[in-house]
Amino acid sequence: MTEALRIDLLGPLTVRFGGRALDMGPVRQQVMLAVLALRANQISTAEELLDAVWGEKPPPTGLKVIPPYIYRIRKLLPSEGLLDRTRDGYVLRVPEDCVDVQRFESAVKTAGQQSDPVRAAELYAEALALFRGEPLSGLPGSYLSVQRHRLVERRDKVLSDRIELDLANGRHAELVPELVGLVADRPLDERFASQLMLALYRSGRQAEALANYSKTRAVLVDQLGVEPGPELRAAHQTILRNEPSTPRSRDELPYSGAAFIGRTTELAEVIAALRPGSGVAPPVVTIDGMAGVGKTALAVRAGRDLARVYPDGQLFVDLHGHTPGRTPLAPERAVDHLLRSIDVPANQIPQEPEERLAFWRSQVAGKRLLIILDNAFDSASVEPLLPGAPTCGVLVTSRRQLTSLDARARMALDVLARSDASALLSQIIGAARSGQETSAALELVERCGHLPLAIRIAGSRLRHRPAWTVAHLNQRLDAQDRRLTELSADGSGVASAFAVSYEQLTADQQRMFRRLSLMPGKDTDAYGAGALTDTPAADAEEVLEALVDANLLLQPEPGRFQFHDLLRQYAAQVARAEESDQERTDAICRLLEYYLQTTQRSLQQVTQVLYADLSGRPVVPGPSVGADLAWCDAEWPNLVAAVAQAESIGRDDLAWLLANVVAPYLHRRTRLDEIDAVLTIGLAAAERLGDSEGRARLLHLRGHYGRIRCGARKGIADLRQAADLSKGASPALRAHILSSLGYATGWIDSRSEWPELLKESVRLARKVGHEPLAALTLGYLGSLYGDQWDFTNALVYYQEALATAERIGDERLQPDLLNGIAECHLKFGESTEALQAAMAAKTLAQEHRLEFSLQYTMNNLGDAYRLLGEHDLAVETHQQGLVLAVKNCTHLGENGARLHLGHSLLAAGRVDDSQEQFEIVLRRTANQQPRVAAQALEGLADCAEHNDDPGEARALLRQALVQLGQDLPVYAERLQVRLDRLTGHRGTSVGTSPRTAS
Known part of the structure; x- marks a missing residue:
């Protein structure tokens, strides 16, 4: 409805809706509406409205008069929601184009943003056409009187700007009649008098132009006692000197190529920034970027588009700051070209450099010139050439960032977007x-x-x-x-363009530029760059920043530095030409040592892995690292690439040591695809070295992570081989390996020697004072006793492990132990205790970003909710756990999450959905993971019982017993009891089933 409403104030107040004029009532009511319209979409307090409408003569009722007026105006408007009362006052809520004052200002703003002066003049004319006479005519009050005067002044300013554009566009004769009338109405306004003189003069009516000057001067002297101002006098002098009526425009812009694609946003920003403003200095814009990025093409295109804004000409000077075989052009030589470009005879150009530059500035005063200073070497080569006239514009391009230049806008030009590059x-x-x-x-x-x-x-x-x-x-x-x-x-290209930039670097910068090509990954920090150049990080960072300033290096985020792909290839080419193989290899080795040492320092605070002793290796300084893995998160692509780089340069010792620290990080962050590749490279390197301890460490990691991802059978062979290799190794390493082997063995075969292996691991760990490993292994004991359905023993070991972890302050291990404790309480039917343990586990897992732990936490938390009767909440929680398990790519975890979800869906009465989850698990585990398959079959038996099909339930339970075979006798016994009960037709409901999901 509001789209058709129009409130016009640029003349008598009129309100129209749907093409029909609305009667807005008495004059005072119209005044209030006008005040609200002038403040459209702004809140006006009752006090402000009273003062604006009644001024110094408010009615005796004071503020009480406002609500009735508001009510009547609201009733006259076409919609109730237009005039709104808020806690702070009243507001007229209308679209921006509803009030003509707002339409006027919007059109003026749009005109001011135009690069085409013809279009700008048209928009100014459209804005001025909104005036229908004197604004707010016929409405009383001092407030509206002030607003009326403001709007008239605004109209005259826009009118003057429009006439100025029309003069620049050559519409001299057409303007004369309009200006004659304006000067007659405003005999003291020098703006219109000056414009009339120029319009007459450029129309060939020089005598009339001079006569108008004399007439205007006489009026000013007689009525005000002042002489004409500088603008009027300048126009008078132009006519007296008989300068060309139509200024000659010089265009020095070079050919910029037939193809100019994209850069729409950049071009608009440059044009907007170069528009002359009201300041006392000319607008200066700089464009910097790497060689070949298109700086000159953009500058020339902007110059073409700004030709009408700068009608006196577009000057172009190549300063040769980065031209092969050319010395950068000195300012005193560049200014010679500029002076000749504006037709200054050679014999009038001063000889002294300072005088020449001052002469240049005086010659362009008052001219509307765009000056493009292309290919600048630095700020010092540009500053002396800047004109003082605010009517000129300056556009500077350079491969360097001209940070000391006082510019209105700076643009760092990047490579083309993919679509523009293709176009x-x-x-x-x-x-x-x-x-x-x-x-x-x-x-x-x-x-x-x-x-x-x-x-x-x-x-x-x-x-x-x-x-x-x-x-x-x-x-x-x-x-x-x-x-x-x-x-x-044609003898030039990308490499030669890069070569000029490289040659202009200092020796330290050239060395850094070359060495950065040796990075194994995409980017580096100051410490990595320092390792490559064997310099302190602070010194390296200073050189890196200089390369960024020279646009030879990118800084995608603070503290990170990387090459453009082609610049990296050029840097590698230069490095091969200027440095020996040994120099490059030594630099790479320092970088790899930096990665190795810093990664190990970072991970030692957050993982249970036993890392190799790095004492005796060459120390390479690195940053201080915390326990949040932030450094590893920034460097991880480089760390993965570093393992392969170590292998490529024949440093097998670095290859396996790096694999030993990189794999645990990748596992911690669930970047599982890279783990196998890293460990494969590391193992091959350790085998070539004949390093049995290195092989044991890496086989242990591969077996340990394989077990977590794909089940115990995946990693058991690696773990057994690691155990054989570790017999002569340190007790700490053997304790780690026996811990993983014991857990995997117990998971595969409940009758194996897993208790002895795990207890031996605890003994060795405590012997060497490795309490974190002791806590972890005690947790394994708890987990495996739980798998045997011996939850009494399981709880004892979990609690001992938790006490140990709390004593040493290991919060990252605690979520897994709390999960085990929660599961035990669930088996005992202790829902409150289970919920408390699971919530504590969730808090710690989220705090430390332990997604593997969190997925199991959601299983227990959901089971606790189900035990408490919160079936829908249980389903929601288990669904979250399933999402985490899928994200973490752990098949075993995903199967467990589906089992838990299936039981909660069944408790919520969603039998079909529950059956679907159990069937998925069965398809994935049959004949491969008998324990899990048995649990899926029992879940399907629960569904069959729910559907009152005891025969199907019995068949499914028999299949579950076949899957288990001789494994998990306690669980098998429970299944047999349930089967016997069904066979005797003594069914039990799902809600009272003696089993819950494990």
Whole structure:
């Protein structure tokens, strides 16, 4: 409804709705509506309305008069919700285009943002057309009188701006009649008098223009006793000097290529920033970026679009700051070019550099010039050339960040977006050819790193070689050490462009640039860079920041540094040419030592893994690391790549040691795909070295993580081999291996020697003072006794393990132990105690981001809710646990989560959904994980009983007993009791079943 409402104030107050005029009542009521409309969508207090409407003569009733007026206005408006009362006052809520004052301001703002002066003048004219006479005419009150005066002044300013644009657009003769009327109405307004003089002069009516000056001067002297101001006098002098009526515009902008793609946002930002403002200094904008990124192309395109804004000309100077074989152009030489560009004769240019620069500034005063200073070396080469006139604009491009230059806006130009890079290639090679090989074309722009220069060269090679396919060029670019060679043409290319930037670096910066190409991953920090260059991190960071300033290095986030892909290849090429193999290998080894030592320091605080003794190795400084794995989280792709890099340079000792620290981190963060690759490389390295202890450590890790991910059978062979290798190793290492082996063995075969293995592990751990391992292994004992349905013993070991973990302050182990305690309480039917233990486990697991522990916590928490009768909450909790298990890629965990969920779904009466979960588990585990399969079969038997099908329940229980065989005799006995009861037709309901999910 509000879309058709119009409130017009730029003339007599009128309100229209649906094309029909509304009568808004008495004058005082109209005044109040006008006040509210002027403050549309802003809250006005009752006191403010009283003062604005009645001024110094308020009615005797005071503020009590406001509500009746509001009520009557509200009734006259087409919608009840338009005029709203809030706790703080009253507000007229209308769209922005409802009130003509707001439409006027919006049109003026849009006009001011236009780069095309013709379109800007049209928008100004549209805004001025909203005035229908004197604003708010006929409405009394001092407040509206002030607003009326403000709106008139605003209209005249916009009118003057529109006329100024029309003059610049050459509409001189058309403006004369309008300006004659304006000057007659406003004889003291020098703006319109000056514009009339210029319009007459440029229309060939010089004498009339001078006569108007004399007339205006006489009025000013007679009525005000003042001489004309500088604007009017300047127009007078222009006419007296008989300067060209139509200024000659100079265009020095170079050819910028046939293809200009994308950069829409960047172009708009540059144009907006270069628009002359009301300041006393010219707008200065800088564009910096790496070689070949398209800085000059963007600057030239912006210059073209700004031609009408700067009608006196566009000047262009290449300062040769980064031109191969050229010395950067000194400011005193650059200013010679600029002065000649504005037609200053050579004999009038001062000889002294300082005088020449001052002369330049005086010559451009009052001119509307855009000056593009391209390819600047530094701020010092630009600052002397800046004009003082605020009517000029300056656009500077450089490969360096010109941080000391006082600029209105700075743009760091990045490579093209993928879509724009593809469009650029398509424009060069032709849409048909690009469309035929769409996939290959996308791969080509990726190989070019989205760099415009590289894409143009690649596209040019394809265009001049019609026999080549895009895929063929991709193959050539993939050839070892050939990419930069392929991306060259006419004796120049990407490599030569990079070479200029490299040559301008200091020796320390060049060394850092070369060494960074040796990074195993994508990025590094100051410590890693310091390791590569054998310098302190603080010094390395200073050099890194200098490379960022030179746009030879990217800083995607604070403290992280990386190359553009092509720059990295260039850096590697330079490193091979300027450094020996030994120098590069030594640098890589220092970096790998940094990764090894810092990763181990970080992980020792948060994992139970026994790491190798690194004493005696060369110390490489690294950052202080906490117990939150933040450093590892930032570096993990580099750590994975470092293992392979160690192998590639023949440092097997570093390869297996790195694998030994990287694998536990990957497991902690559930990055499981990389674990196998890292451990495979490490094991091969340890075998080549004949290092039995190294092999034992890595086999232990592989077996341990394999057990967690895929069940005990997955890791048992590795763990047994690790145990054999560890017989002569340190007690601490053997304790670790026996702990994992005992748990895996007990899980596979309840009748095996698992208690002895685990108790021996506890003994060895306590012998060497390794209480964390003792606590972990005690937890394993509790878990396996629980699997035997011996929950009395299980609870004893869990509680001893928890007491040990609490004593040593190990909060990361406690969630698993609390989970075991919760499960024991569940088996005893102690729902409150189980809930308390599970909630404590959840808190700690979430605090320390232990997602493996959290998924099991959700199983126990859901079971506690189900035991307490909160069936829907139990289902929701178990569903969360299943999501975590799937995310963690643990088949065993996922099966367990589905079993728990199935029982809660059944308790909630969702039999079909429950049966689906049990069937999924059975399909996944039959003949592979008999214990789990037996539990799934018993769950299906529960569903059959719920559906009153005792025959099906008996058959399923018999299958469960067959799956168990001789394993878990306590559990098998419970299943047999239940089967006997069903066989004797003495059924029991699901709610009173002696079994709960394990």
